[in-house]
Amino acid sequence: MSIRHSLLALLQDQPRYGYELRVEFEERTGAAWPLNIGQVYTTLERLERDGLVSKDGDDGGGHVVYSITDAGLAEVGAWFEGAVDRGSPPRNEIAIKLALAVTLPGVDASAVIQAQRDVSVRALQEHTQARKAVPANQRSADTALLLVLDSLIFQAEAEVRWLDLCEARMVQAQAKAGEANPA
Structure with a gap:
């Protein structure tokens, strides 16, 4: 920013x-x-x-x-x-945390995903409620607030979807590992 x-x-x-x-x-x-x-x-x-x-x-x-x-x-x-340069993405602590969780022994990556999902869904709900609370007769300040809230809502939605994908990839990886190492 x-x-x-x-x-x-x-x-x-x-x-x-x-x-x-x-x-x-x-x-x-x-x-x-x-x-x-x-x-x-x-x-x-x-x-x-x-x-x-x-x-x-x-x-x-x-x-x-x-x-x-x-x-x-x-x-x-x-x-x-000018447009905002998207060339070098900012560090994403959640992505870093999950990348480490799935590569280190003894870390329950599923629990990490679920804990983050709970926080992300709560944030999504809070932003959505705040969005609904903005009066219908918008002033320019309300429009600015709506733009910010919409951005936060979309980011939270995307994060929840990404966490769902992370969980699905973990299930796939576990299934492949089970196929490679049958008991």
């Missing part, structure tokens, strides 16, 4: 200080990916170093207000115009 570009996008709306950016980001994304305030300020320092934002003084309450520069506008415009 590009915090850098997200903060630039929010700053093109209006100048803000770090905490405001954090709150605005979480409101617009349904708080699905909470930001650490330290990460926000570190990112703002880098954006300033790179000439993409500038300090506009403070708000009178001691908060440093940042605004986007022309270079920052160009950067965020290019971000919105």
Whole structure:
């Protein structure tokens, strides 16, 4: 996730200080990916170093207000115009855990799959309930929340389907092992 570009996008709306950016980001994304305030300020320092934002003084309450520069506008415009690179997938802890579980002796991979399925189904149910709770008279903030919730629902559905496939592959592998080593 590009915090850098997200903060630039929010700053093109209006100048803000770090905490405001954090709150605005979480409101617009349904708080699905909470930001650490330290990460926000570190990112703002880098954006300033790179000439993409500038300090506009403070708000009178001691908060440093940042605004986007022309270079920052160009950067965020290019971000919105381009697609997200899917070339190098992020590490998937569940896939790593299962790959190790099926290759190490003494690990009950079926139990690992079932435990994860329980968590994934629960997440799917929670996201679906949250989706149903969004009012029908949508504002733009509701549309943003719906997009995030739909993404989370599809991810959880895909994860449950993938866990089903993992279980089926394990059954196949056990059947093949039984054929190769008849008692």
